[in-house]
Amino acid sequence: MNYKKQLEEYFNEVDARCVLGLSIDCVIFGFYDNQLKVLLLRWKQTEEWGLPGGFIYKNESVDVAAQRILEERTGIKELFLQQFHTFGEDVRYNRQEISQKLSWPDTSSRQWPDRTVSIGYFALVDFSKVAPTADFLTDECRWWDVEKLPSLLFDHNHIVAVALRTLRVQLSWQPVGYNLLPEKFTMPELQRLYETILNRPLDPRNFSKKMRALGIIERLEEQRKGGAFKSPYLFRFNKEKYEKALQEGNLAFS
């Protein structure tokens, strides 16, 4: 079976080139259709979904490894990427169960440690710019609504939950949106994003007032046409001011 052979080769390469016992898992958030989405992979010849992840080359910075893994899955180079937690429980998942679910070849001869510690990163990407790409280990790569995830492999449901919590906390003192929205967007779109992340409705007047007061967005002359309703204005982020707000961090969306 070709897949098993490929898997063996992949394991060989990992063993040769990568740090043992340490991995990266990426929670890639996108925003579409007023929903927060997460990019998941379906492993070959299974119905099992999991987060994109990978291993770190021996001489590679962990941040760079995360970026590399991200790029392979999304095709995007510029994204917001942030380490949020390292998962080091002694038993993160049942390896036998995983091995079975994924029909892995016998790995008992490999000098693998008993458990793997995983460094979690979350990424915020512009949904419209992502080309979800499966790799040779997986059959399918697609977006899932963050509220409707299936039961994932490993401890990936837990990892997503922690990422989401981190994102919510972050939203309260840093701006979010630059990497999740297309370059031009409307105020209601931005509001939906905030509402989705915070998981509660916001008042449009207060939201608009606050956002514009932050000085991180600029209203353009253009308006978006197309709906059977008043054409909304388009906005874009002022990157400099956005970056400044990111650094200084003093919003307070509580």
Next chain:
Amino acid sequence: MNYKKQLEEYFNEVDARCVLGLSIDCVIFGFYDNQLKVLLLRWKQTEEWGLPGGFIYKNESVDVAAQRILEERTGIKELFLQQFHTFGEDVRYNRQEISQKLSWPDTSSRQWPDRTVSIGYFALVDFSKVAPTADFLTDECRWWDVEKLPSLLFDHNHIVAVALRTLRVQLSWQPVGYNLLPEKFTMPELQRLYETILNRPLDPRNFSKKMRALGIIERLEEQRKGGAFKSPYLFRFNKEKYEKALQEGNLAFS
């Protein structure tokens, strides 16, 4: 030389029992004399200081390992301990330089990876309850003023800086103090703690008002005597309410 032999033995044990390529570094904060302090170790027969740290047993949760390392250095079991960042740069420090500074025996025959990824934890402890304890690798363990650290081994100055930044951010939405102050303390002492962490003066009237409004402290009947001035009241934390505030997290000391 006994020390070198001990070191060899330690390395042997680490190689046998611990996860390779992964370590823990702990930034232990204490508060004394209106100063935020960090616990440092001086390596045997050198003038080189560094953070307490260690390795993770193969079947040990990373959190538990951090707790174990902490306890060995401070003798304290109950403390506030939190993972804050994982340091995975490809070149975190110059190993040769370290090897020289610490007069390590030749480690080239060991199957050590080219670099070590380190998981950073910070701890908040009651200065008065700590018995700083050196181990067989170190000659001295003592508190240093966080503003006056020497140049540390490895990338430990950087790690302290990140820990401190994390602590400052945390202070803005979670209470701090339960683990840093003795059981009974005065309002000015608590204020000094906050001022020290935030690195700016606070107004005593507003501070007192706010703290008492949070409902996490209780004023006792006792007063502290001793100075040539008005005796301050003693307070203590209400642990339940403190824990609740920790979980819910909505202070806003900006």
Next chain:
DNA sequence: ACAAAAGTGTTTTTCGTACACCCATGA
């Protein structure tokens, strides 16, 4: 009596929140 630090209350300003109507557009 004086030096040193503790304790305390009021006013002002800022920020968050609640709230409702008209407008533009395409069907």
Next chain:
DNA sequence: TCATGGGTGTACGAAAAACACTTTTGT
């Protein structure tokens, strides 16, 4: 003309910030 969603301002209350004098105590 109507259905749909977009856009906007004001008033209230809570919380934060600014601000200074009196009290206690030991020397």
